Amino acid sequence: MSTVELEAQEREALRKQIEKAIAEHEVILFMKGTPEAPACGFSARTVAILQALGKPFAAVDVLVDPRIRQELSAISNWPTIPQLFVRGELIGGCDITTELFESGELAKILGVEGPQQQPQEPPSGLTQIENRLS
Amino acid sequence: MPTPQEIKERIEAALPGSKVEVEDFTGGGDHFRATVESPAFVGKSVLEQHRMVYAIFEEEIGGPIHALSLKTKAPAG
Numbered sequence: 529m530s531t532v533e534l535e536a537q538e539r540e541a542l543r544k545q546i547e548k549a550i551a552e553h554e555v556i557l558f559m560k561g562t563p564e565a566p567a568c569g570f571s572a573r574t575v576a577i578l579q580a581l582g583k584p585f586a587a588v589d590v591l592v593d594p595r596i597r598q599e600l601s602a603i604s605n606w607p608t609i610p611q612l613f614v615r616g617e618l619i620g621g622c623d624i625t626t627e628l629f630e631s632g633e634l635a636k637i638l639g640v641e642g643p644q645q646q647p648q649e650p651p652s653g654l655t656q657i658e659n660r661l662s
Numbered sequence: 663m664p665t666p667q668e669i670k671e672r673i674e675a676a677l678p679g680s681k682v683e684v685e686d687f688t689g690g691g692d693h694f695r696a697t698v699e700s701p702a703f704v705g706k707s708v709l710e711q712h713r714m715v716y717a718i719f720e721e722e723i724g725g726p727i728h729a730l731s732l733k734t735k736a737p738a739g
Binding site for chain 1 (some may be wrong): 709712713720723724729730731733
């Protein structure tokens with residue numbers, strides 16, 4: 529098999545993996561870095577919002593392989609990272625996620641109560657948030 | 663690298679009749695914040711509105727334009 533064909537096969541396999549991950553996880557965030565150690569401010573903010581709502585989520589670090597970002601953008605028709613998917617649909621990047629969080633929409637989309645705490649950056653790495661009365 | 667003024671003009675050219683403000687929010691020349699109000703956004707989801715603006719810049723997003731933060735809306739009323 530030629531290198532070109534091999535490369536195309538690998539991309540196809542990667543694309544299928546990405547599509548599968550989006551389909552299999554209720555909430556999945558494609559980001560730079562990890563929730564414990566985000567590599568960019570926009571990714572950090574999106575993680576902080578999800579953690580403030582106490583909703584567990586899957587995370588994919590796109591920095592691991594530049595092809596992840598390319599295949600993801602081809603699937604979602606969205607050029608930037610982070611990208612938040614809920615139940616298989618693109619919700620948006622950091623800007624949209626922040627707006628939806630502030631309006632209370634994101635909590636509804638995720639099926640949770642309002643924020644259990646204010647978003648904290650850098651994120652604490654916890655995905656379970658205790659209920660606090662303030 | 664584009665200036666805020668150039669970015670503003672390109673959005674206005676692509677979306678006639680829109681009100682556009684663009685600022686460089688780190689002072690480093692590659693992180694921009696744009697607010698766009700356009701009749702072209704009527705009836706479109708926020709996601710679609712952002713896609714329309716990103717489409718104007720295509721390959722430059724992530725390159726010369728490292729970050730383009732967006733606030734978009736259709737005109738009120």
